[in-house]
Amino acid sequence: MSQRDDSQPPAASEDGTERSNAVSARRLTGPGSLEREKEAVFGRYWVYVGHADSIPEPGQFFTRNVGDRQLIVVRGHDDEVKAFDNVCAHRGSKMVEDTPMTDPGGGGRIQCPYHLWTYDLDGDLRSTPKSFEDASLNPDLDSGEVQEFDCEANGLNDVRVDTVGPLVFANLGDDPPSLAEQVGAAADRLESLPLEEYEHGRRIVSEVECNWKLFAAVHFDGSEERDADGTLAVDDHGWTVERAADGDGSEDRRPDGLEAQFHYCWPNVAIDVYEDVDGYATVALDPVGPDRVQLIADYYFRDGDLSEAERELVRTTRQRRAEDAERAERRRTGLEGGASDRLGSNDRTGAELRRLAQEADDA
Amino acid sequence: MTQWEQARTETVSPDITEPTNALPARYFTDPEIFELEKEKIFGQYWVYAGHANTIADQGRYFTRTVGDRELVVRRGEDGDVRAFENFSARTGEPVVDETPMTDAGRVDATELEDAEEVRVDSIGPLLFVNLSDDPMALAEQAGVMKERLEALPLGEYEHGCRIASEVECNWKVFAGNYSECDHCQANHQDWIKGIELNDSELEVNDYHWVLHYTHDAEVEDELRIHDAREAQFHYLWPNFTINMYGTADGYGTYIIDPIDTGRFRLIADYYFRDGDLSEEEREFVRTSRQLQEEDFELVERQWAGLKTGALAQAQLGPNEHTVHRLHQLAQEAYDA
Amino acid sequence: MSEQRHPPYAASCPDCDVDLESDAPNEIVDFYRRHHRVTGHDVAFTRIDPALGEAVDEDDLDEVYTLADVVAQLEGEYDDGAPIGAVAAAMSERGTSLGETLEEVHEIRMNGALYEPRDDHLRAF
Numbered sequence: 001m002s003q004r005d006d007s008q009p010p011a012a013s014e015d016g017t018e019r020s021n022a023v024s025a026r027r028l029t030g031p032g033s034l035e036r037e038k039e040a041v042f043g044r045y046w047v048y049v050g051h052a053d054s055i056p057e058p059g060q061f062f063t064r065n066v067g068d069r070q071l072i073v074v075r076g077h078d079d080e081v082k083a084f085d086n087v088c089a090h091r092g093s094k095m096v097e098d099t100p101m102t103d104p105g106g107g108g109r110i111q112c113p114y115h116l117w118t119y120d121l122d123g124d125l126r127s128t129p130k131s132f133e134d135a136s137l138n139p140d141l142d143s144g145e146v147q148e149f150d151c152e153a154n155g156l157n158d159v160r161v162d163t164v165g166p167l168v169f170a171n172l173g174d175d176p177p178s179l180a181e182q183v184g185a186a187a188d189r190l191e192s193l194p195l196e197e198y199e200h201g202r203r204i205v206s207e208v209e210c211n212w213k214l215f216a217a218v219h220f221d222g223s224e225e226r227d228a229d230g231t232l233a234v235d236d237h238g239w240t241v242e243r244a245a246d247g248d249g250s251e252d253r254r255p256d257g258l259e260a261q262f263h264y265c266w267p268n269v270a271i272d273v274y275e276d277v278d279g280y281a282t283v284a285l286d287p288v289g290p291d292r293v294q295l296i297a298d299y300y301f302r303d304g305d306l307s308e309a310e311r312e313l314v315r316t317t318r319q320r321r322a323e324d325a326e327r328a329e330r331r332r333t334g335l336e337g338g339a340s341d342r343l344g345s346n347d348r349t350g351a352e353l354r355r356l357a358q359e360a361d362d363a
Numbered sequence: 364m365t366q367w368e369q370a371r372t373e374t375v376s377p378d379i380t381e382p383t384n385a386l387p388a389r390y391f392t393d394p395e396i397f398e399l400e401k402e403k404i405f406g407q408y409w410v411y412a413g414h415a416n417t418i419a420d421q422g423r424y425f426t427r428t429v430g431d432r433e434l435v436v437r438r439g440e441d442g443d444v445r446a447f448e449n450f451s452a453r454t455g456e457p458v459v460d461e462t463p464m465t466d467a468g469r470v471d472a473t474e475l476e477d478a479e480e481v482r483v484d485s486i487g488p489l490l491f492v493n494l495s496d497d498p499m500a501l502a503e504q505a506g507v508m509k510e511r512l513e514a515l516p517l518g519e520y521e522h523g524c525r526i527a528s529e530v531e532c533n534w535k536v537f538a539g540n541y542s543e544c545d546h547c548q549a550n551h552q553d554w555i556k557g558i559e560l561n562d563s564e565l566e567v568n569d570y571h572w573v574l575h576y577t578h579d580a581e582v583e584d585e586l587r588i589h590d591a592r593e594a595q596f597h598y599l600w601p602n603f604t605i606n607m608y609g610t611a612d613g614y615g616t617y618i619i620d621p622i623d624t625g626r627f628r629l630i631a632d633y634y635f636r637d638g639d640l641s642e643e644e645r646e647f648v649r650t651s652r653q654l655q656e657e658d659f660e661l662v663e664r665q666w667a668g669l670k671t672g673a674l675a676q677a678q679l680g681p682n683e684h685t686v687h688r689l690h691q692l693a694q695e696a697y698d699a
Numbered sequence: 700m701s702e703q704r705h706p707p708y709a710a711s712c713p714d715c716d717v718d719l720e721s722d723a724p725n726e727i728v729d730f731y732r733r734h735h736r737v738t739g740h741d742v743a744f745t746r747i748d749p750a751l752g753e754a755v756d757e758d759d760l761d762e763v764y765t766l767a768d769v770v771a772q773l774e775g776e777y778d779d780g781a782p783i784g785a786v787a788a789a790m791s792e793r794g795t796s797l798g799e800t801l802e803e804v805h806e807i808r809m810n811g812a813l814y815e816p817r818d819d820h821l822r823a824f
Binding site: 068069070085086087088089090091092093094095113114115116128129131132133134135136137138139140141143145146147149150153154155157 | 364365367379380381382385388539544545546548549550560561563564565566567661664665667668669670671672673674677678679680681682684
């Protein structure tokens, strides 16, 4: 027997609780919510930014927006993945163009096109044009008095990164707990898998007209896996649904014996390790506005060229996202119509998501 | 140093060799900053309103909004230009519709009888207004720029065309970009070909600065209206420039007109001997527009970086003393 | 089955099989920018406002159909410049993709021959 956890949250009472839930749902998904979350959620928790294998060579980089911040994620000469704000230390100009990890940029340095300040892969300022070294246009300053720019004090702003296997997370907070602490047990589960042996196969990006947390509640509830006798394990910042390898020798197990795993990691990414197909996917939810979310789904398979079964998997999961998008949009319309529904459904994962959103909002 | 922590910024140092020589970034990005500036900057200093030649005849007027105040600038029956709030105390309504100087209207003096008068003064044909109760003289704010411009026959030129572009950045970001040329080599490659940057000079005064860009010997610049073999760009705090390119018999003005904290309108006016543009003059305006578009791209990119909120305080270079002056003036205005 | 009103503009990314409908052509451009930023994919119009087709004079097309001409024809229809999305929609009728049109707009702007009286609204100089 599976140990499926069907525990329900405490039932909403028929008195004032419903109304206060509705009030809090409006606060958590209403017009001002995203601006608050840029600080309280995306400025504080570890956020998935991309896959380390997309930048295997030193100097390769991609960009990723987290809240209002725009990050460059780059592999250094020391082979470490680092992140910097895509903002020049001279006068704050954006430097590199938006560059998706599916088409990474490269080069041994980062240069701002405005005044050609140039940084190395550690973010240190390495060169400035001559006009920053003398005062030839300034009649009131002797070139001898010119201040020197310092490679570190005038370097780029470092952003904390850490990884779970090849999955790179960034944190914009001042003094965050470790990534391992946030991701919890899922980190061990994921790190025990050979995720780095897989290649990026497809990226599918779509948009849904609802709050990102509403879509997370609908789409990341793990119901598909749970319906198939998966076990739900709720952690501090997310949950995992797994199918135990029950050794019944059923024919749809993967040849390598790995069981299906679905991990939701607060705030906005899920990792789905498939059962019938040898591969996994990440789905990241990027809020575009309080009522619009961009879904970035990346599929990884043994080989970058997709087999028919892999193509079919992409099709069916895309279809499932589209169906969930419609459900989420309907639920949003219901909320706007004054329904007393809360952020998610009444089940355990919906309650967890509400708790996490509330916790961030209270902090 | 470059400061990335918002809590650790300092006010602009008057010494350009100090690492805190730039205005803290929040003064560019805070959504409320323009509200403050309406009072502290646009409510205090002389602000360019328009060109007297566009209202040459008695009774002609144009309107202009400064901060939140809509003004009517009108040529009186005595030949003098006066300015009024576009609001009648008697009717509680605006007196006239919005009317740009490029499409000047006519209004009777009696209609403005109940409207409050606003200070106006001029440099040659350039009309300035001041909303403060007790302003410094325009001559003081403009300094030597006043004598220099009045020595030129600016009034002999007619308005040729106006191009108004909306740009996605704080107005001071464009003002800073206009004021330095450390970005020119990399970003204005066509224009820089005719300029000897090493012989050029950026002159800074109390409330204005002049960019003297020396033409190289190859450039045919006989058409210029000023003496020196150079292009001369004058910036007058807070948001006016007059541009003498040296390669056309005419000049241009910019109003860097804030819409809100994150947007401004660049109102570019071009003046030539004759109001109708010749083919060469059109080509000249197109070239000037090319420079503008190149700068718009730079300032919008700078804005994209600034509004992420990552940077707290920039650090200016030794030849950005003009930008430094701009930042100091803004700081002084906020702190006043 | 209820009658559904279709917004006058729609676009899709064939690679991702996703689409967007909108009343405002510039929202299609915003969608393209968001989508392109993370995928590099182009986006194609699948429906454009019929009124837009009428605004662009078909008779002149063969001779003068450059992007600047389209802007010049469309800007008369709008108070403060032709929405860049409307220009892109008109160009898509001639087989130019949204991404290609935006690139060409940028190139012409950089020559000074197009300008934006309002953000993402174009006028020819």
